[in-house]
Amino acid sequence: MAINIVGAITGVMSCLCTQNCLQESLGHHIRHLRRPKRNLNKLKSLLEELDARKVDMCAKLNQMWLQKGMNPKKEVELWLKNVDEIANEVNKIIREVEQESGSTSVLSPFYYSSRIKRGELIEKKMEEVRELLEKGRFADDSLAETSPQKGQTLPTTKLMEHETTMKNLTKILNFILDDRVRIIGVHGMGGVGKTTIMAEINNRLLRENRLFDSVIWVSSSKDMKTEELQKVIAGKFDIDLSGFQDETSGAATLFEAFQRRKKFALILDDLWEPFSLERVGIPIPTVENGCKLLITTRRVSVCRGMETDRDVKVKALTENEAWDLFRDKVGDEALASPDIKLIAKDVAKECMGLPLGIVTVGRALRNATDISEWQISLMGLKASALNIEQMEESVFSRLKFSFTKLKDDTSRSCFLYCALYPEGNHVDANELIEYWMWEGLLGAVDSISASKQKGKIILNELKYACLLENAADNEMECVKMHDLIRDMALTIMKTDP
Template identity: 95%
Template sequence: MAEINNRLLRENRLFDSVIWVSSSKDMKTEELQKVIAGKFDIDLSGFQDETSGAATLFEAFQRRKKFALILDDLWEPFSLERVGIPIPTVENGCKLLITTRRVSVCRGMETDRDVKVGDEALASPDIKLIAKDVAKECMGLPLGIVTVGRALRNATDISEWQISLMGLKASALNIEQMEESVFSRLKFSFTKLKDDTSRSCFLYCALYPEGNHVDANELIEYWMWEGLLGAVDSISASKQKGKIILNELKYACLLENAADNEMECVKMHDLIRDMALTIMKTDP
């Protein structure tokens, strides 16, 4: 994305302005407004609310006519209107590009086109196959892949890759610094769940054996009987609340769908389960 930004700035014939904005994990609407305003040399400190700031930013974007806005490292979807960003259309020729590791962000932002990065092939076909398994064991998590990738940098001996893969399958802790880098990012996904009810329901899933395919309806019923869903007027309402939480956990990539011909099932990735057990050990 940095290369795209630099190339647009050097060779730009498509846009009147190119704007790069770095987001952060806990950035609120007003904070995002201030960061964008800084790119336009606008001071929003005197505005009373985000609506006034949005109007000012909207006018600033309009003055720049055809723009390309790049939002890097987005963690949560947001409303373009609330921030003050004109909606890109074919007619106005504007473009909005975002980078994120969450599919739910793409859905929430109603992206027109999604591009999944990482299609560069390794020279050795055999190592390439093992590398794909290594990436799967890292759950496709950027920090995990970077950490393992550094450990295997310039490794051309296939046995070295095989040993690393076996170590990953046995325990994430066998890879140097794996726990700190991966677990911290995974725990962020846990802490970003909407409330303690969702977090408790997630931790409950770790009580199932590793690799277990869990009947989704059974799981929701256990949440109900354990009292994790709180006071709800009826069983049907309680089940509906459980279904909403289940979908939230899947959107956060803390649970994933498990193939089963007869019933809806979910499963928890081994690394996710390790993280959940670690949380429960430190905070029962």
């Protein structure tokens, strides 16, 4: 047996020398025959060390991305890619060694030839792994860099913790993920929390890198014209449109800027009138380009005018949610008193689930420990006196704008008339229109039928503006007025009879 093995080795050596003797010594080949497993175990240990370094580096990169929004540098990405590649190569060698063990006779020249070649490959991989270990000694400040600004992160509030808000948020996010939905409308009365929800949407889209190349937030303003909207959008792109002669040139420039941002999500907050996307310079979202347009508005008619594919109505908070938000704004110091806490719950109810009203009243009464102050505030809210600090400015000025945007004095008079009904009352829609007629609020109309038709148009306008809401009633069509909207209407009638 020993003679056969020696003969086999001699045959292998003669074969190898024919091909390689000019390049390598006989001792170099013998080294791979004497201790075949030692180098393989060394290679395994080096690979484990390399994998540990990769795990540590990925943990640092993940922390830098979460805390500072930083992404790996190209050099680091290449190193990680090379680590994965060599790990696959080494694992393949290990599997092949395990599979070939015992499958080839030691008397075969091919056994020793294969072992020598495998040993040379193992040595080569050991050197490559050592090289990667050395190259992987990156300093922390050279691992990652800040990415180009994809959009602007916006502050959000505790409102996002409530179930009602989260349902709306989830619904909007599902529409965004639906390739068939291009334009999404979010509507509801002023102060109900539309902007807060969309701010959270904005931030989530920024964190989710795979969805959009850029996320653009634009706040609309009262009676904003086309050129004014163009300038606001241009400001997001650091473009100066002051030198352009007309809106067409500005539209062409904005269109190119949007195109450079490829797949974008544009959020237009607080839109009051529909407009032409082409006229402003906004590319029309399509299934092919993957872009999305999201708008918030107080009017359903704006959603229709913008040709939204899906609409979401934002409703008021539930009583429990409203109390949680109110309690957070008031603070624990004031609510430590059982008597004040009892009144505070009534104060929170008077805000009727409208987040803007809850936050404003809650902040005005924060840490107020004088029970008489709470009693006066509650009486003021119930009597529509509204003397609470900043209530007029923060809440009613916004709600009142919905009133001033009604198309004419006839619609405004009909709206104010609704405030004469008791608080929380469900009003028969047909009865309301008839009262408008008998009071002469609908003006001179040729026939009763035409007058009723005009009344229905105005009623729909008030509902679309979220100044009236549909009320649940199985037998007849009813409407109701949100309590804060009613308070606003009563204030208008007191100041301007």
